[in-house]
Amino acid sequence: MSNIPTAKNVTVIPALTTAEVRERKFKQIRVAAYCRVSTDHEEQQNSYQVQIAYYTELINSNPEWTLAGIFADEGISGTQTKNRKEFNKMIRRCKQKKIDLVLCKSISRFARNTVDCLEYIRELKLLGIGVMFEKENINTMTMNSEFIISLYGSFAQAESESISKNVTWGVEKSFKEGKVKYSLDKMLGFRRGDDGKPVIVEEEAEIVRYIYKLYLDGLSLKRIARRLRDEGVKKWNGTTDWTSVTVYGILKNEKYAGDAVLQKTYTVDCILHKQVKNNGEKDKYIVYDCHPAIIERDTYNRVQQELARRGSIRKRSDKTETEQGHYASKYALSDILICGECGTAYRRVTWTSHGHKLIVWRCISRLDHGSKYCKNSPSINEEKLQTAIVDALNRVYADGEKLMEEMKRNLMMVMTDKDIAASEIEKMKMRLNEISKARNGLVHLITSGAVDEDSLDRDFEDLINEEKFLKEQISDRKAKSKLSDEKRYHLMSAFEELQKAKFQMTEYDDVTVRKVVECIRVLSKTEVQIIFKGGFEMNVEVDR
Structure with missing residues (x-):
């Protein structure tokens, strides 16, 4: 030590007092608070004001903090951050290095979407900005794992989905009760009455009936549209630019038969707020005879059957x-x-x-x-083929009981398949409930500290995979059930047509063939197979 040279001039910097150390250490911590309520109810409005006052006092009363702003979104859904102006304003301030710490009552107030929640927390953490959640007692800057924040974020998202389901339940309840909301602005043949229900506009209704007649007469959608254009027939908007799509929409619209199908579309989930066409994923509700009909039910049903046949x-x-x-x-x-x-x-x-x-x-x-x-x-002579078809139809009508028995058997098989599918769906839904309870049990074990989260990763993965598989199976069963419904309808229609048909054909007729024949398969130059609507098959000889 004696070899170390000594300085001639030494100035002592006095130590700071404890208060001065605290002030210097924390004076740069600029603290902001974020709060939100999701409804306009008076009680919630009071909560909104209370939250602002609470955080203002909390930050100002702490000598280590400096108020960097109170950001509050009022009456805004938390599922999508893009709709929250104050939240986005706060994030911009953070990126501008004007905030060091964010306070929030709970994760559900910060974000009800797990993806958004983690994304913003990670982004702020990279900027050196922490988020403190009071309810969960979490400071994101001191966390070693994102598992717990993801877990709580999932809870918040589940809560938001639960609210969305409650709203959906209310809508579906109104569907089940047959409450119809009519949209008639672009519908030919109807206008809105004083009671909100459709009233027939007879001049336009005649056009609708004309379209149905042309279709049953055998015209294609394209030919019907061309005829309407050539005849100068006007649409609902006064134009004559008819297309096959427009004609198809009129033929498919159940409102012309006096009915209404509810829940044709549904919201995918509460996060995206996106509506998609209901292709059997959700229940649909048919309200029969809820307003005056332009088209007789029998005519409407025959058109639907013909649409399905042509489409097939x-x-x-x-x-x-x-x-x-x-x-x-x-x-x-x-x-x-x-x-x-x-x-x-x-x-x-x-x-x-x-x-x-x-x-x-x-x-x-x-x-x-x-x-x-x-x-x-082979090539088939038209005249000889038509003669063979007429002979086959006369044989069928002469022995109609056999065909009707065949239809009854097919109908029973379809109904049995539908019942089996419904039973399987119910069992899978029960298993999904069990999986949900099991997952909640694992979450409780982790949050209570009874087990380490890593030890249950495999269990979580197995439950998630099984849940995904069951949901796919349920969707598949519902699709098959829908096909069974369509097949049952076609069988019933063909059955009714056969019961009404009591005649002897003397010559070939396109209209009759369209009504009762599903398909004719050419097997050879002298033999064809006729498949009738309803599933009955008959092999018929064709003269050379």
Whole structure:
């Protein structure tokens, strides 16, 4: 020590007092508070004012803190931060380095969306800014793991989803009670009455009836639209720009039959607030005879059946390169006569030889691609084919009891399948409830400190995977149940049509064939298979 040189001039800097040390250490901590209430109720409004006063006093009373602002969103949903102006303003101040610490009553006040919650906490933490949640006793700057914040964020999101479900429950309850809210602004044939219900505008209603008649007469959507344009028929908005889409919408609209289908769309979840078309994921509710009908129910049902039948033929053969099976309205056989080898529709063709014309039907795949995809499909003489169809229909009508018994058996099978699907769905829903309880139990063990969170990671993962699988299975069962409903409807319609049909055909008729025949499959040059609506099949010989 004696070798160390000594300085000649030394100035002593006096130590600060305890109060001075505290002031210097914390004077740069600029503290802001964020508070929010989600409703406009008077009680909640009082809570809103109380929160502002509370945080103002709390920050000002602490000598280590400097007030950097009170940010409060009033009457704003917490599920999406983009809708909270004050919250976003606070985040901007943080990025501008004007805030060092944020106080918040609870995670549910900060964000009800787990993703947003973690995203902002991580972002602020990188800026050196902590968030203190009073209720959960969490300071994000002192946390070693994000698990607990994710956990609480999940709770907050679940709470928000619960609120959304309560609102949804109220809406569905009104659906079940048959409360219909009508939207008639763009609907041809109706106007809103004094009581809010539809009132028929007869001049426009005649147009709707005309469209239904044309469709049942066999015209395609495209041909109907063209005829309406050519005839100068006006739409609801006074224009004449008819399209097949417009015609289809009128034919599908159940309100023309006096009914209303509720919950055609639904909200995906409370976070996105996005509405999507209900394709069977949620229950739909049909309110029958809730307003005057423009179209008779029998006519409406026959149109729906015909729409489904025409739609079912729009299927592409695995062996063809283009969409061949579109509906052709001029001839009934154009969309029900198909190749037994490749599944492609047949097309009407005129052969001319030595001045003589012969009408035949040929596989479209053979016509367009030769034998590349379909090697053995025969050509069928139209007159002989029509004669075979007439003979088959007369045999069926003469022995209608056999066909009706077949329909009854098919109907019972469809109803049984639907009952089985409903039972399976109920069991899977019960298991989902058990999974929810098990997950809550694991959460309780972790939050109480009874076990380490890492030891339960596998259990959490197994429960989440099983939950995902069950939800997919439920969705699949619901889709199959919907198909069963459609099949049952077609069977019932065909059954009723057969009961009404008591006649002998003397010549081929496109209209009758459309009503009772589902499909005709060409097996060979001398044999076809006729499949009637309702599932009954019959093999018929065709003369050479």
